[in-house]
Amino acid sequence: MGTIWTVSFWKATAERAIRTFAQALAAVLVAGTTNLLDVAWSAALGTAGLATLLAVLTAVGTAGIGPHGPGIMETPTPQAAPEPAAPSGQPAV
Numbered sequence: 001m002g003t004i005w006t007v008s009f010w011k012a013t014a015e016r017a018i019r020t021f022a023q024a025l026a027a028v029l030v031a032g033t034t035n036l037l038d039v040a041w042s043a044a045l046g047t048a049g050l051a052t053l054l055a056v057l058t059a060v061g062t063a064g065i066g067p068h069g070p071g072i073m074e075t076p077t078p079q080a081a082p083e084p085a086a087p088s089g090q091p092a093v
Contacts, residue, residue, distance in 0.1 A: 004060055004063045009063065012059070013059040016055050016056075016059060017052045017055050017056050018052075020051050020054075020055040021049070021051065021052040023051075024047055024050075024051035024052070025047075025048035028044040028048065029044060
């Protein structure tokens with residue numbers, strides 16, 4: 001549970017939340033109308049806000065599960081090298 005208490009976690013979560021907000025708002029604007037003056041802005045912003053909240057809750061709910069990243073501000077978690085086998089006295093084939 002320690003991963004949600006790091007600055008890097010919250011930077012990556014903020015990045016995802018902002019990206020989700022922009023994507024959801026763009027989707028509502030494109031799907032709803034072609035004239036920006038006719039947009040029901042409260043509904044569009046509410047939908048984008050809900051999508052943002054879900055992105056943050058998903059990040060918190062999945063913290064510490066599986067490998068991290070990569071987001072723009074992250075680097076992939078390197079995979080651990082396999083443990084070498086203990087010598088058994090037999091030559092390797």
